[in-house]
Amino acid sequence: MAEHVIKLPDVGEGIAEAELVEWSVKVGDIVREDAVLGAVMTDKATVEIPSPVEGKITWLGAEIGDTVAIGSPIVKIEVAGETTSPARDGDSPAQTPKAASAAAPAEPQPTAPAKDHSVEVKAVQQVAGSSTAAKPRPGPTAGYGPPRPEGEKPLASPAVRLRATEAGIDLRQVPGTGPAGRITHADIEAFVARGPQAPAGAGLRRREGVEQVKVVGLRRKIAEKMALAKSRIAHITYVEEIDVTAVEELRAKLNAEKKPDRPKVTLLPFLMRAMVKALGEQSSMNATFDDDAGVINRHAAIHIGIATQTPSGLVVPVVRHAEARDLFDCATEMLRLAEAARNGTATREEMGGSTITITSLGAMGGVSTTPVVNYPEVAIVGVNKMMVRPVWDGTQFIPRKMMNLSSSFDHRVIDGWDAAVFVQRLKTLLETPALIFLEG
């Protein structure tokens, strides 16, 4: 047996520390080589830490939310078959055989027969190190076997299978502690005791307990940003409906006659171009409000942030200099950024510095929303769901493709009238899309 110490790898770009955001394993787990141990997050990306060896986790060196320096040890894995001394890393507990033999009887003996050397050393440290030796330590019975390969039938006796079936337990979800990962009656009991998963089909039943989820990483950043925006900005939201039939027809034609090197165009590039046009007439909207200094910075460049949902949460990649991009350029850049943001490959520059923001949930966009202004900006344009609605044309109802825009403004520096003028201008431009492309 040997102990393998895993240090936080250099996650690149001169970063000196990273925040631990996830543990995929816990002490006592058996991991295969290349299994993911956990994940750390830097300012821009989440990086998974793979296990370089197969073995048993004996120590985790950080709590979720901790900031860890690059190069510091974070995981210790006990590896079978190697003979390297566990003491090669300075931080391993000093061991004397005398202490081991003296202290071992004091340690409550776990029931499992296999008890290896390294675990004992650790136990000694607990006894010798403090009076809190009674601190619960995961017993070997609580350990999980190696993960069961896909498609493998769980190994369990007919009696165990029957019990699981009657309790509505999917045996594929139950870790087996028996030989070769066989699921025992004790495993079922442990699974039931541990699992928050209520037995399926057992009718309604009360649930107790609270799951504590630590707010870390991107979630914490989003929380801070939202709290700042809501506490400082006096929001006003203005909702208007837009007839997008014409722009949709145009969009469909463009996509039908699309050249291979051109991207498929969605509605957003049209909105971006319309915003560029409208902002040219209302520069007060394309601004950031430095409220501490009491200064409004009106920007010549139009950097449009696109609120994007990623697996880890909301991010806002920025299409820079939208005023200098045509429709297709806007579309291409937006697609590239959304992809980069979802993959976590976007650079820091690409993820910040916007002067105005668009938020769109597409088909999930609802009828209207109350977007939160992307502080310190002063305006955000929210796109709602497009749907065919009956519209009275003076003589009859006709079906038109309608879409609402729900736009919020910082009422400290934007008056309601100006907000309305801006949105009405967007409406005019989008309803008669030729106007978007007129010069001047």
Place this chain on the structure above:
Amino acid sequence: MKDIVCKLLVIGAGPGGYVCAIRAGQLGVDTVIVEKSKPGGTCLNIGCIPSKALIHAADEFLKARHFADGTDPLGITLASPSIDLKKTVAWKDRIVGRLTMGVSGLLKKAGVKTVQGTARFRDGKTVAVETETGEQIIRAETIVIATGSAPVELPFLPFGGPVISSTEALSPAEIPESLAVVGGGYIGLELGTAFAKLGSRVTVVEAMPRILPLWDAELTRSVLKRLEALGVTVLTETKARGLVSGAAALSIERADGTEGRVDAEKVLVTVGRRPVVEDWGLEEIDLDRDGRFIRIDDQCRTSMRGIYAIGDVTGEPMLAHRAMAQGEMVAEIVAGKTRSWDKRAIPAVCFTDPEIVSVGLSPEEARKAGREIKIGQFPFTANGRAMTLQGEDGFVRVVAKADDHVVLGIQAVGAGVSELSATFSLAIEMGARLEDISGTIHAHPTMSEGFAEAALKALGHAIHI
């Protein structure tokens, strides 16, 4: 006749149907079972049980013949034996009678009502039964189809006259001087062997390259050897063509296209069994099919809600113990319990001489499934008990996963190894590893020691070879 209304109706009282009905009765389900002939189905009446009786009688007779002709090494001698076949058949019939009576009693004890007659679906909830006293309508919430299977007939060798199925072969009036067995599967070989032991000149005609195609060549080698010793001619890659008119013979076509004839006072056709899917109104309820069979899911549910199917009518392997397990499961589902088919293996036993047992995966099947395996094989020539039973031919073979030693399959061939199927099945069903088997004390002297030795062999340290 007044309509019967019940919760569960089982159609067919074979091993699947009667087990289903008894279990349902035990669980307090209001159950009716319909059977057109005697309870017990193919298994008790014209299958497993009578064939084993006949095989036993043939074994005993052969032993006596060997004692008489001095070829047996035990030193027992007697005058030339004879067999009164009428008495043999009567003895067999008494066994069958006791068992079918037993089933009737068990059904009654479980509170199941038995209706004698031929059932026919009216719709998914209603069945009309043609009884001796008229038509009986039964309306049921749930219906289980357990209609079983029947021997396949060859168009050029229709049953009748000298051409017989396994049913007729099990109640022979006399021992035919010559017998041609068409189809070298387990039914044909079990019966063919028995007739050879009773004195018939037996020829097995098999179209495939080898007999018992469901078992691997290693397992069937001992059987072939024994057939040869018994004077049975085995013609593989040979097709039966029909009866030779005017002569007690079967015309055949060999692999090279040449024709020939085989002496055959009787021709036993055992080319497989087909599900019984006609004459009970399948067309009225239009269930999904799986080839010739009725399609079922892992709870034996058919494509129509409230209708289950179990046993041979649902597919291979057509084995009584599969049907029984399905029947038990369905009864429990009908009684409101949560159940699904979770068996790891269905043992298959071939009562040839010597017997063959296979549970789980063969080495070839395991490799085909992409498994890294270890194999351990132990011959009965190294087993003391096998020697004392004059049954040294054969072996036990264990197939296990190479990494964690979980046993995937166990096969054996040898005298009386059918009884070892219990421990083989238990090992696989419990998820045993090689170490579990080798670590279990197997009584000495028994043939089961071969099982532990095979596991040890796979682990690389067998003691007795």
